[in-house]
Amino acid sequence: MTLLTACSKSSDLSPIATPGSVDFTLDLTTSANAALKNSGGYIINSNVVVARTSQGTYVAGSHICTHEARTKVVFLNNEFYCTEHGARFTTAGVGLNSYASAGLSVYKTELSGNSLRIYS
Numbered sequence: 001m002t003l004l005t006a007c008s009k010s011s012d013l014s015p016i017a018t019p020g021s022v023d024f025t026l027d028l029t030t031s032a033n034a035a036l037k038n039s040g041g042y043i044i045n046s047n048v049v050v051a052r053t054s055q056g057t058y059v060a061g062s063h064i065c066t067h068e069a070r071t072k073v074v075f076l077n078n079e080f081y082c083t084e085h086g087a088r089f090t091t092a093g094v095g096l097n098s099y100a101s102a103g104l105s106v107y108k109t110e111l112s113g114n115s116l117r118i119y120s
């Protein structure tokens with residue numbers, strides 16, 4: 001993909017620091033988390049967007065946008081995307097357009113059987 005080539009100001013693209021307060025585990029066998037069985041599927045839990053990428057890996061990022069702090073970040077086209085004004089972030093939290101220049105907090109994921117831990 002060539003998602004970063006449109007922006008020339010790399011100094012604006014650094015992710016913001018990840019808060020140290022996220023740590024929860026999802027049971028992937030429950031219906032509430034069924035979306036995570038599908039590539040591109042996501043759920044929102046504790047203001048965190050947890051998603052399954054098209055590669056089958058799990059990623060997690062803040063549901064709260066860094067543009068104007070709206071809780072409207074979702075997962076779309078293998079990116080974190082804010083439905084308010086259209087900020088786009090990579091799965092690593094790097095901003096892909098001007099609305100996203102502050103980056104997005106992302107979290108670690110760890111799959112163990114059907115348990116998916118999200119933590120910072």
Ligand code: FES
Pocket residue numbers: 065066067068069070072082083084085086087099
């Ligand atoms: S609040 Fe997310 S793009 Fe503006």
